[in-house]
Amino acid sequence: MPESPSRSALPGIGILQSMHEEARIALASYGSFSTLAEGSCLMRQGDAENRLHILISGKLEVSARTDKQVVELGMIMPGESAGEMNVIDPKTASADVRAVINCRLWSISKEGFDQYTSKLPAHGVLLLRALSRQFCRRIRNNSEKMLRQAELATAIYEWTD
Numbered sequence: 001m002p003e004s005p006s007r008s009a010l011p012g013i014g015i016l017q018s019m020h021e022e023a024r025i026a027l028a029s030y031g032s033f034s035t036l037a038e039g040s041c042l043m044r045q046g047d048a049e050n051r052l053h054i055l056i057s058g059k060l061e062v063s064a065r066t067d068k069q070v071v072e073l074g075m076i077m078p079g080e081s082a083g084e085m086n087v088i089d090p091k092t093a094s095a096d097v098r099a100v101i102n103c104r105l106w107s108i109s110k111e112g113f114d115q116y117t118s119k120l121p122a123h124g125v126l127l128l129r130a131l132s133r134q135f136c137r138r139i140r141n142n143s144e145k146m147l148r149q150a151e152l153a154t155a156i157y158e159w160t161d
Helices: 021-028 084-088 110-119 121-160
Strands: 032-036 041-043 051-057 060-065 070-076 096-099 103-109
Touching (some): 051 084, 051 110, 084 110, 103 110, 110 121
16 A cells, blocks of 8 residues: 655665665655555566565565476565566566565656656666666575576486486
8 A cells, every 4th residue: 555755765774775865865755655464465477567666674575486386586675675677677577576574665666767767867876786786696696596406406316327
């Protein structure tokens, strides 16, 4: 349930930590705060999605579905975001995102994101750098997981050979 746009700053946590208060105040005015009840779905894999969500408090779980299984991808903790790929490269949601506990979120539409980065380019650069660092961290973590899985598969193959 969206609330009115905030005139105050977003908290300086997670990806917002590197942004100074003036940039966080300006960013807050382009989006809105909302709550998400435990068990509720923020986004569903395959659905059109055009919002960036930053988790202020709570915990979100991320999973992806195939025809035969559900793969747990990870957790989103306060200060991290969801939906960032679709404000930068619009497509459908690549995963399901569900509230593990009650959550407080701040969200911005693709249009609001584009306005913020165009009208306040210095602030926009700070936000894009923060999102890029998060992308890099997630890619590195997933690469490490894939390498561990490949090593395990090789070890199992060698053991059964």
